[in-house]
Amino acid sequence: MIQFSLQCDNDHRFDSWFQSTSAFDKLKASGMVTCAVCGSANVDKALMAPRLHSGRAPDEDQAADAPQRHGALSAPATPAEQAMADLRKKIEAHSRYVGRDFTKQARAMHEGTAPARPIHGEAKPDEARKLLEDGVPVLPLPFRPRDKSN
DSSP, rough: OOOEEEETOOEEEEEEEOOHHHHHHHHHTTTTTOOOOOOOEEEEEEEOOOOOSSSHHHHHHHHHHHHHHHHHSOOSSSSHHHHHHHHHHHHHHSSEEEEEEEEHHHHHHHHHSOOOEEEOOOOOOOOOOOOOOTTTOOOOSSSGGGGGGG
């Protein structure tokens, strides 16, 4: 496993673990590496300091590194990240994830052929655009589904 410091085109910085450099490249090429803050898929490796072994026993190195490793992705680092985490939590708690069936279900609710209820899911850009053109009130979320996040 390898840890990379990453940066999106909106200058958000975050760390993520990958199986290898080639795994990162493959995931990035398929659009699966996204910003932990804004969801942008335009992410590149940022300049990072190498992690060097101190020569101590492995348990001592792990204990010395524990605070840095613990804080990397365990808690939001900025007020914007906290707001994003709060938004995600609220949406996930008060709506149902319908996956790729989102377009069909949103249209059915709008047309009255399905009961109205809060949902969130996935839609291709052209499908979302068509929903908006047809007057279906939808809104893009600023994050990806958990199973599609880094």
